[in-house]
Amino acid sequence: MSLNIVVMAAGKGTRMKSSLPKVLHKLAGRSLLQHVLGNTAALDADARIVITGHGAEQVETAVAGPGIRFVRQEPQLGTGHAIQQTIPALTAGGSTLILSGDTPLITTATTRALVDACDGRQLVLLTIEYADPSGYGRILRDGDSVRAIVEHKDASDEQRCIRECYTGIMAAPTEALKRWVGQLSNDNAQGEYYLTDIVAMAVAEGVPVVAVRTADETEVLGVNSPSQLAQLERRHQLAQAELLMTAGVRLADPARFDLRGALTCGRDVEIDVNCVFEGDVTLGDGVRVGAHCVIRNATIGANARIHEFTHIDGEAAGASVGEGALVGPFARLRPGAQLGAEVHIGNFVEVKNSTLAKGAKANHLAYLGDATVGERVNYGAGSITANYDGANKHRTTIGADVHVGSNCVLVAPITIGDGATVGGGSTITKNVEPGQLAVARGRQIVISGWSRPTKKK
Template identity: 90%
Template sequence: MSLNIVVMAAGKGTRMKSSLPKVLHKLAGRSLLKHVLSSTAALQAQARIVITGHGADQVEAAVAGDGIRFVRQEPQLGTGHAIQQAVPALEAGGTTLILSGDTPLISTPTTQAMVQASQGQKLVLLTIHYADPTGYGRIVRDGDAVKAIVEHKDATSEQRLIRECYTGIMAAPTEALKRWVGQLSNQNAQGEYYLTDIVAMAVAEGVPVVAVTTADETEVLGVNSPSQLAHLERRFQRQQAEALMDAGVRLADPARLDLRGTLSCGRDVEIDVNCVFEGTVSLGDGVRIGANCVIRNATIAAGARIHEFTHIDGEAAGASVGEGALIGPFARLRPGAQLGAEVHIGNFVEVKNSTLAKGAKANHLAYLGDATVGERVNYGAGSITANYDGANKHRTTIGADVHVGSNCVLVAPVTLGDGATIGGGSTITKDVAPGQLAVARGRQTVISEWVRPVKKK
């Protein structure tokens, strides 16, 4: 049986007060629309259709791929009008699941339940019970069967006591849906075509109308304003924090965590306040993350300690921290940073596209770019690899047990052999053999009986 998934994403989102189309605003690091599409990926639909309108080019470019088809709704004349535009793209037979691009947290189990309930034979409405249903369309039933959706303004005093409300999400028999939306009228105060009018058509034809009810308000909350987006962000972050704590992660304050991707954790992981995790991050057993860290696309091995205010951004290349390593505070690891076990990276040290072997240390105010660093290297404060000649990048190779003094410049390409020592303040432009001492700096001159100038009165 075929399955169509239609996502309505044509609205302007006036209350967002933004030039960015509403469905492209981000929740937990991903656009609202991408959240919706991700939740339906497991359904293996024969057609996934996104209805665009306002900012169509921008929306389509943002989510193109994975077999998604686009249809445009121009002008936007209501939800029923939107589905009318999608009708030519629907695969024949089966079920069509209709979702909203600004309701981002709809869950996969809920969408699966709706498709299963429809079976290409029934019109299925997703409903929820509200303690205060004011403003929502009420579900009017006759036993288990749904007979109507009555808008709040049109409801009788008795109907307003109904707490079951329509969420705006439905699944319908595809062939019947095509027929129903073709019969919609815009003879109403707004001059729009309302998709909810098909409920009365289904009842009139004797097509069963049933409800799937969710108890989770978060998955049916829409976004129409920056305030609603922020509110939903905090709800979602709290859900993710609860899931981490259920898995054994110690969060200093679950209200001060931002997870904008995927975070996997081993046993006895501790995360302090105000940390942000983006992309794909993995934390091994016993990892401790200090306050105010930002970690993106990184793997951190067991026992490592990431001190406060550290920034790790692996981007596409990724970054990794070995077992028992100590990073920070105020350190920065960039793409391609690959740190071995027990490596120390201290305050205001930056590492990019470099490999540091076990026990290597760069504890203060240093830069390592495009470098291969051996075991137990001590890299002095203020030292840098000069890896860029203005056109190309070059690599620095530092052997095991090398000692690099403070304020040195290693001009790549250059190799320091095992056990070499570089005197502080040196600019090294030639290879240094194993075990040698290299000093490259101006000779110190001392002038006796020198008098410092004084200001004239």
């Protein structure tokens, strides 16, 4: 049986007070609309249609992908009018699932339940019971069948006592949906076409109207303001934290944890407060992450320690930290940083597009860019690889057991052979053979009897 998935994403979102279309505001690192599309990706849909309007080009560029089709709603004249625009794009027969682009946390399980209940023959509404249903449309029933949705402002005192409310999400038989939305009228104070009017049409035709209830308020909460977005972010982050802790991860404070991507953890992982994980991150067994770290697109090996205030950003190339390595505090790993086992990267050390073999150390105030560093290298404080000549990047190769003194400049392309030593304060521009000592600095001069200048009175 065919399935259409329609996502309404045409609204302006005036209360967001932003030039960015509402559905592109981010929750946990992804736009609201990306969440909706991602959470329904597992459904075997014949057509995926996104209705755009305000900021249409921006929205379409942001979420374009295989199998996604866009339909414009201009002007925006209500939810029923939005669905009217999709009629030519709907695959015939089967069911159509209708979602909102600003309700990002709807789950795959719930959407599948709606589609299964619809089965191309019933109109299915997603509902929820609220302790305080003020402002929501109430579900009027005859036993298990729904006979109407009444808006709060139109409800009687008795109807306002009903706690079951409509969430704005439904699944409908496609052919009936086409017929119903074609009959909608905008004869109301707002001059808009309301999709909820099809409930009365279905009842009049004898088409069954049923409800699927969700008990999870979070998955049906929409976003209309920055405050609501922030509240939903906290709900979502706490839910992610709970899943991690259930799997054995020890979070110092789940209220101060942010996951904006996918985090895979081994056993006995510990994460301190105010850490942010983005993209795809893997933490091996026994990894400890100190407070205030940001880790993006990286793999951290077993028993590694990421000290406080460390920033790891692998971007597309990724970054990796080997088993038992120590990184930070205040260290920065950039794309292409690959640290071997037991490597030490200390405070204010930056590593970019470089490989450090087992046991190499750069403990203080150093830069390693476009470098290959051998085992057990000791890289001194204040030393850098000068990898950029103003036009091109060049590589530095440092062999095993090399000692680089403090405040050195290694001007690439250059090779420092195994076991060589670079004296502190040297600027090295030529290769150094294995075992050699290289010193390149001005001779020290000491002047006796010299006096500092003094200010004139």
